[in-house]
Amino acid sequence: MRLVVSLGGSVLLGKFPDCSRIGDFAKTLSKLSDEHEIFVVTGGGKVAREYISAIRGFGADNTFCDVAGILVTRLNAMLLISALLSEGCDVSKEVPETFERALELSKLYRVVVMGGTFPGHTTDATSALLAEFVGAEVLLNATNVDGVYEEDPKVNPEARKFEKITARELVEIVARSEFRAGSSNVMDLLAAKVIERSGIKTIIFLGTPENLERVVRGDVSVGTVVEP
Secondary structure: OEEEEEEOHHHHHOOOOOHHHHHHHHHHHHHHOOOOEEEEEEOOHHHHHHHHHHHHHOOOOHHHHHHHHHHHHHHHHHHHHHHHHHOOOOEOOOOOOOHHHHHHHHOOOOEEEEOOOOOOOOHHHHHHHHHHHHOOOEEEEEEOOOOEEOOOOOOOOOOOEEOEEEHHHHHHHHHHHHOOOOOOOOOOHHHHHHHHHHOOEEEEEEOOHHHHHHHHOOOOOOEEEEEO
């Protein structure tokens, strides 16, 4: 099965640099690659935000800041690649900068790891677009929450978690939350719309190495399944 895994910077790195956590993700991904073809998209996390804040302080425009963030995501990709190589994983040492190159590398390696590609695109959006481009069967979105809720659980602790929703419902939930200042969005709107148009099965789950293996093995109790 061809999988795309979205690993936000804070999910992958923990309290930077949590080498133990990175190593655990590498062990899990290496094990899963014995049975699956895997693409991973890494985010920038706290380090990217700090660079962007500093650069913006000098008056840089948003696109310039986005490019800086993309460079950090690619450094994080190299960090994960180094951990995968230490596990003997069949992973490409190259961090592709385009979806076309990622697809080419997948013909040679079981695992391909990349960062961002285009200013204005989050890790979620990049992962959804990559999944669409390479024809992935499943998109796995590892986040800091354990699934999709009807409302922001930080605002309403009684909010109901969905075990399964449609892509259209995901778009509606994300669209509502994006208009609320300070809300915690499980995914950005562009990513949700790409998932809807592509019809890619998506699992949004609490991002730990153990949970990653569980959802790939079929246990989706740690997240929410999004289906066409």
